[in-house]
Amino acid sequence: MSKTLLYGAIKIDETNSAYAPVESLAAFQWKNRVFILFADKDNARAARQENQLLSDRAALDERDIVILKVSAGKVRPLFGAADGLDGEAICHDLDGPEAGEFAAFLLGKDGTVKLKVSEPITSGELFAIIDSMPMRAAETLKPDK
Template identity: 70%
Template structure:
């Protein structure tokens, strides 16, 4: 499985395009994490990814997730809303693979790409990545009694 975890760097170089905010989905910045699935030609890996994620809608909701699927340049919201997005612009900005190839991207609340995967990722792996992020840690802190 090929995936690049961009979050785990000790020093983040914000001049690197990989860490730049994704402007096409800036409407979600500081509100939602966005997971984008780019469908493959036969849609098998995309369907597997979709099934993995949607099996735990409560966990998606707890993590303020929006899940989108791109088929060609068409955007289909799978969880949450993706109104007003331009699929072609999103594909170009994320430097996603050619139409017909599978890819999955996680964009954090800060608008930066946190994960690029060329194979489906389990929901457990995805949630572990999200739960290790400082913003998420701040969300789960409970006040002392």
């Protein structure tokens, strides 16, 4: 039986062979959700996305989110710890946008892409998507969270 998930702007089909953990971000698998932001040429949409997400750091921390910004092949952590990442490899693995284009991706703790958007998303929309995931639901039931 095929299981299809619909999170936001892109349909993710788990039976597709492309549904595999992103190798260049394997260090985060099973520890963090990763939101990757690719900056556009004038950086306006990227700046808007960055400001939107960083306005609620407690909610990001509660959901184990790391936010990375990829621009000109370089990776800059915006929230959470991240060292030694290759922006070009991340862009290649995610089939990211052309240089100078905006895009954002959400990877689940399993390392797979859960969301891909070409316009900024509000923090409320992002949190609603994450909170609807089975793994997040299980986390909220744990007494230590």
